Amino acid sequence: MRRRKVNRKTKTSTKAILLVLVSTVFTSIGQIFLKSGVTSAGNLYSILNYSLILGLVLYAFALILMLLAFKKGELSILYPILALSYIWVALLSNFLLNESLGLAKIAGVISIFIGVTLIGVGGRK
């Protein structure tokens, strides 16, 4: 039988963590569309291009997932999970834009992952 060592009231549920995780994927893809939408906007009139709009839609969807997640967990644990989006952006840039990863980037990716895990562990104390 499993004994719960953590106070039920303050425990951050696994569902919440997964929801935030999924929302980071959408945030990262939206990020790429936003950047491409902003840089291709020559003047104020062309600011509403498809790339920018799609980026904002993806962001909105990620926001909904985040709100659902925040309902069931501590902000100081869930919010840092958003740092995983750095990992997705690095990987996406590698695959889509052929930006090389290199040792520093790989170390950075691993570091972020460890950091997020540490925070998760800290949340169970």
Place this chain on the structure above:
Amino acid sequence: MATPLWTIILVFFATILGAFGAIFLKKASSDFSLKIRFLWNRNFLAGLCFYTLSTVMYLSALKFGELSVLFPTISTVYVWVSILSQKYLGEKMNGFKWFGILVILAGVALLAIGSR
């Protein structure tokens, strides 16, 4: 293009606003529903305002600065959120969580170095 200092400072202030936005959104989440009614929720509106404002500031900075430098600058938001969540949400920080934040910041710095 190089990254002008003012764009980094702009993003820095954007992150502070973003952190406050997160606090409001966390408060709003306890009232969250998919009904239209939720759009009028005060905490949600405040969170959205702060979040939108910080995003606009970030997008403006992006027009003149490189993504590989500005995106990592946003990572300071985790420090703000940790501090603000103690003050406004009654959450508790501990050694693990602070160390985790530090490791994340180090990781983001490594990503930025690797992007040069």
